[in-house]
Structures are given as structure tokens and as C-alpha cells.
Amino acid sequence: MDRLPPDPSAPFVAVHVHKRDVFSETLSGHLEGTPEMRVVQRRLADVPRWVRPLAWALARREIAGLRAVRGIEGTPQLIRVDREGLVRTFSEGTPLNLARPSNPAFWRDAHLLLSRLRRRGLAHNDLAKPQNWLMTPDGRAAVIDFQLASHRPRRGWLFRAMAYEDLRHLLKQKRNFAPALLTPTERRVLKRRSLPSRLWRATGKRLYNFVTRRLMHWSDGEGAGQRLREEAPRLAARLAALEGVREAVFCPYSLPARGVGLYGFVETGLPLAALRAAVSEREAELLQPVARLPRGPDGRVREDVLTLIAGNRLDEIEALVAAVPALAETVAPIVAARLNLTDRRLSGV
Secondary structure (H helix, E strand, O other): OOOOOOOOOOOEEEEEEEEEEOOEEEEEEEEOOOOOOEEEEEEOOOOOHHHHHHHHHHHHHHHHHHHHOOOOOOOOOEEEEEOOEEEEEOOOOEEHHHHOOOOHHHHHHHHHHHHHHHHOOEEOOOOOOHHHEEEOOOOOEEEOOOOOOEEOOOOOHHHHHHHHHHHHHHHHHHHHHOHHHOOHHHHHHHHOOOHHHHHHHHHHHHHHHHHHHHHOOOOOOOOHHHHHHHOHHHHHHHHHOOOOEEEEEEEEEEEOOOEEEEEEEEEEOOOHHHHHOOOOOOOOOEEEEEOOOOEOOOOOEOHHHHHHHHOOOHHHHHHHHHHOHHHHHHHHHHHHOOOOOHHHOOOOO
């Protein structure tokens, strides 16, 4: 279990912004006086007034969830709640989409963790995202982000349906990263959605997408597939035709209130002006000339690494480089010169 700081009321010292949306900022840092103990703050003090009631409603769900799982190995521990938001312990680990665990022991531990949450009357409700699952340094399973969690001590039929969906989402992760380990029973579970899930897909999800994407202009990937399929290959070929360009790779990244942009990484010695003569800002919002693109042992470009850099997901980049130290020399200068600098702004801190 994560160790709590000796003085939970000490001021929070921000170091990095990990995530920012209309409802909150998620920052990592430490409490004053204990720099060796990394903690996380979900900050709500600077959210727009019109969305503040909903932001605090989501925060209260997370607070209730963290209180429910207090003491469970593999879950963050609540440190305090104040006017600025909430502070919790930092969960060490690598997101599932980077760790890609194939060890049966990890999946057994993940099942055990879910059963412990269920016994506490807690449904996570957001385990479809591989980023909410972590593989800890000792190979154990951990979960984070309890913003959509539901705590129901009485555990009625609705809770059982939500807990079933948590299990089904765990099995989806297992199918993605360790399909050979799926049992026949688990395959059957994957095919059967619960009734609330079917109703949500048919009604609530459509309303949710309309409100968040059309009214609030909030997107974490809308339109990325189309731009990558239709525009990126054409732009990459145009850049590759320039003398002095060895290869160009395009990745999506979120544009606040404007959907999805294209971020191009170009392996070249040419200046940016020469690249912009071939590809305008209207076609690709960001272009970064780099000395070398990160590549795997087979020589292929590590587009997963570039996608993390484009999205400015520093915590996941650090975890990936720690897992594959050979990438550090190539990745470090790209990260240092990256063009999506949202983490440099700590609003209100």
C-alpha cells in the first residue's frame, strides 16, 4: 500500500501537468517538506464557473471511490480534500498500452484487484481505457482515475451490472495484450454486454458525445482516424520527396475546443521554413524537424513513442523510456524540443 506523507496538510508543490480538460487539471509533485514522496493533485480551483458544479460532482465521485478503496494494494490513497481539489498518492507503474503484459501472474492479480473493489461495493466504470490500468515495477496490477467510480455498499442489481462491465473491460484488455491467455468462459463473457451497457450505447452515449463534442467542443481523439488515413500519408510523401528529408511521421494530438490536429516529426537536417514551404500550417498544425526518429530493433519507427510526445504525455514517455533505456538518447532531444507545450503552463499555481 502507498505510504502517506507525515503531514497531509502541507502545501502542494506542483512539478508536472499530466492531464488537463474542462473539468480539472491533474498535476504531480510533492507536499512541502517531503520532496521524495510523489503525490498527485486533481485541481478544480481554476475550472470555468459554468462547469464548476459538474466538475465538483465528478470530484466527489472520485473522493468517495478513494475512501472506499482505502488500504487496498494497487489503488491510490486519498491524502486530503480542500478548496483546490483533492490530493492522493502517486501510483508507480507503466500504463497497460505500453507495458503490454503477457505474464499470467499479472492478469491473475488484476482479477484479484477487481474482486477486492467489488467486495468494497466499488465499480470503477472507466476500465475500458488501458491508461487506467498500470503494471507496477514489481509486475503487479494497479488502477487509477476514480472520477467515474460508483460506490454502492448495498450492491444491488445495478451495481452487479457495473461490476460485470468492469470485468468485461478487464477481459478486453487481456484480449488486446495477452489473447492466448483467455479461457473459453472469458471469451463468452466478452460477447455478452450487460443490459445497462446496451442501453447506454443506444441512448446515453449518443447524448454524451453530442454534449461533450458538439456543444463543449471537447475531444480526446475525434477525427484522428480520418485525418491519419486520408491526409497524413499524402503529407508524409510530399515531405519525403524533399532532398534532405529521410522520413516523416504524423501523429494526432488534441486541440482544445477544436478537435484533433496533426503533429509531424521529420527526420531531416533542413530548417523548419523549408518544411513549411511543402506543408502549410493549415494542412498540419505542428512540424518538428528531428535529427533521428526513435526506432525499434527491426528499424521501424516507434510511432507509439511519437504519439506520446505529440500528446505531451510526459508520465507515459518517462515510463516507456525507463522500460526501454535504448530509446533515451533518441527520445530526449525530441521531448526537449517538442512543440505541444501545455505542461509548461501551471494555471493558478
